[in-house]
Amino acid sequence: MTPSPASGDPVRLLVVDDSPSIRSVIRAMLEGDSGIRIVGEAGTGGEAVEMARTLRPGVILMDVQMPEMDGIEATGRIMASEAVPIIAFSAFTRGGEAKASIEMLAAGALDVMAKPDLAGAGAVSACSRVLRNKIRSASRVAVVRHLRRAVTVSRGRGMLAGPSDGTRFEVLGVGASTGGPTALRDLFSGLPADFPIPILVVQHITMGFTAGFVEWLRQHTPLDVRIANEQDHAEPGSILIAPEGRQLEALPGGAVRATSRKPRGVHLPSADTLLSSLASAYGGKCIGALLTGMGSDGVEGLLDIRHAGGFTLAQDEETCVVFGMPREAVRRGAVNRSMAPASMAELLRRMAERSSHRVESGRA
Numbered sequence: 001m002t003p004s005p006a007s008g009d010p011v012r013l014l015v016v017d018d019s020p021s022i023r024s025v026i027r028a029m030l031e032g033d034s035g036i037r038i039v040g041e042a043g044t045g046g047e048a049v050e051m052a053r054t055l056r057p058g059v060i061l062m063d064v065q066m067p068e069m070d071g072i073e074a075t076g077r078i079m080a081s082e083a084v085p086i087i088a089f090s091a092f093t094r095g096g097e098a099k100a101s102i103e104m105l106a107a108g109a110l111d112v113m114a115k116p117d118l119a120g121a122g123a124v125s126a127c128s129r130v131l132r133n134k135i136r137s138a139s140r141v142a143v144v145r146h147l148r149r150a151v152t153v154s155r156g157r158g159m160l161a162g163p164s165d166g167t168r169f170e171v172l173g174v175g176a177s178t179g180g181p182t183a184l185r186d187l188f189s190g191l192p193a194d195f196p197i198p199i200l201v202v203q204h205i206t207m208g209f210t211a212g213f214v215e216w217l218r219q220h221t222p223l224d225v226r227i228a229n230e231q232d233h234a235e236p237g238s239i240l241i242a243p244e245g246r247q248l249e250a251l252p253g254g255a256v257r258a259t260s261r262k263p264r265g266v267h268l269p270s271a272d273t274l275l276s277s278l279a280s281a282y283g284g285k286c287i288g289a290l291l292t293g294m295g296s297d298g299v300e301g302l303l304d305i306r307h308a309g310g311f312t313l314a315q316d317e318e319t320c321v322v323f324g325m326p327r328e329a330v331r332r333g334a335v336n337r338s339m340a341p342a343s344m345a346e347l348l349r350r351m352a353e354r355s356s357h358r359v360e361s362g363r364a
Contacts, residue, residue, distance in 0.1 A: 010037040011139040014057035016048040016074070017041075017089065018066040022115065026061065029128035036135055045069030045077075052078045059138045060086045061131075062109065064100050072103045079108030085138035088112040090209075098212025105181045106216075110138050110321070113206050141178070141294070141322055162351045163311050163336075169351065170285045171234055171250060172197050173278045175271025175301070177204040177293025179321025181213060183341045184291065185220045186319075188239065190345025193222035196352050197287070198234030200250060200278070202242045202271045204293065210244050217241075232256040242269035249277040250286075267297045271325075275301025284309025287351075289344060290329050292320040299325065302334040311351075312336045313344055 013036055017023050023041050030036050040055045042048040045062075046069045052060060060078070064071040075086050088104040090097055090112060101112045111134055116127035176183055180203045188199075205213055210227060218225045221239070228240040234254045242248035246258040247269050265272060271290065275298055278286040288305040290298045292315050306312045314326040314335040329335050339347070 010035050011135055012037055012039045012056070012058040013135060014038075014040045014042065014048065014051055014055060014060045014084075016043075016045070016060060016066075016071070017063040018043050019063075022063070025116070025124065026131075029124065029131060033132060036132065045071060045074030048074045049077045052082045052084055056082075057084055059135050060084050061089050061135070062086050062104070064088055064090045064097055064104060070100070071109075072100060072107050075104050075109050076107040079143070083143050085110050085141050085143050087134055087138055089115055091115050098209055099216045101209060102181055102213050102216040105179075106185065108143070108321075110141055110143065110178055111206065112209055114208055137294075143321065162347055162354075167284060167311070168355045169197055169287050169311065171254075171278060171282055172199045172287045172289065172348070173250070173275050173301075173305075174199065174201045174289045174291065175275060175293075175298035175325070176202070176291035177271075177295065177297065177322070177325060179292035180204065181216070182321070183315055183319070184217060187289075187291075187341035187345050188217065188221035188223060188225075190342055191221065191223060191348065193237060195223060195349070196236045196355075197348070198236055198254065199223070199239040200228075200234060200242075200248055200256065200274055201239060202248060202267075202269045202274045202298075204267060204269075204297070207244050210241065214241055228256055228258050230258050232258070242274065245269075247273045249273060250281045251277075252281045265297055271298030272301040276304045279304035279308040279310060282308075282310070286310040287313070287348070289313040289315075290325050290335075291315045291341065292322055293325040294322050295324055296328040297325060299329045299332055299334055302329050303332060306334050306336065313347075314338045315344075316340055 015023055015026050040051045042051050045066050062071045086109040088101045088109045090101040117123040214225055223239050225239045227243050228248055234256050243258050247261050249257050275288045288302045290302050302312050312335050314329045316338045317323040319340040
């Protein structure tokens with residue numbers, strides 16, 4: 001585990017990009033900031049892996065596409081050995097590189113941001129402010145090593161026991177932040193194409209990368225994944241992702257809307273807004289899940305679902321990149337079960353099968 005910098009010490013930053021001009025721009029963007037110190041520059045992923053070991057940086061800013069070894073491979077190797085907070089630095093928010101950026105998140109990067117338009121001074125200035133904030137935020141996260149291994153399903157006694165009252169659930173809402181793409185992949189890859197419960201998702205992600213995230217997620221689940229429309233409907237076998245800059249809200253009867261209504265907290269979209277709307281629209285017939293992430297977004301909404309008689313899940317500490325949101329949910333008494341995302345998938349399958357069996361038995 002990489003220690004956080006001592007109070008007052010500058011964040012030690014390693015910059016990785018195959019373009020000398022981009023590295024020069026980054027130096028200029030951070031110049032004069034006493035809280036961030038560039039301790040090294042690398043032009044390839046291989047150099048980054050070696051410098052992560054020798055320089056012990058507090059944060060790495062990593063290009064996505066590089067010769068010899070790209071950012072995905074370099075991130076995987078660093079997170080398997082040194083465990084340094086990594087920010088993916090992408091030239092494009094759409095197309096192949098956008099999906100590659102999400103692959104970097106899956107390999108262990110904490111965050112992703114777009115490179116600025118070098119032709120616009122205003123864009124560079126705005127990017128500089130965002131970059132400084134992201135570096136500082138990343139430096140405060142105590143990341144752990146990500147060993148490359150198959151995802152396993154928890155088999156603890158009683159871990160996969162769902163509610164025993166025979167409730168037929170009608171919708172699942174999921175909130176996730178830092179580390180969420182990997183957790184969502186592990187959850188949704190374990191669900192069948194005919195999974196009968198519609199799914200609504202809020203994933204905190206940098207503006208511009210939602211479309212790439214959805215394209216990437218489609219490769220890992222048989223379910224139909226898409227960004228929710230302004231007026232939409234939750235259907236079995238589908239996953240609706242909250243659009244950028246809009247709240248995702250559920251209404252009775254399966255209706256869904258994406259609105260510009262401001263959240264109770266700072267996030268837009270907000271997991272609290274989504275989960276609370278599920279509690280209001282579905283009462284005890286909804287399931288809420290809160291996955292890895294910093295802060296507490298989603299905790300109030302999960303509490304609303306539990307108070308309404310619904311069923312609530314949280315990711316366990318062992319599999320979280322950041323055990324912030326789930327920890328707060330457990331502390332507040334909002335969680336029925338804590339487990340790995342792969343275990344959630346198995347539990348949800350069993351719950352859906354039991355519900356389907358009861359319906360068929362009732363028709364006999």
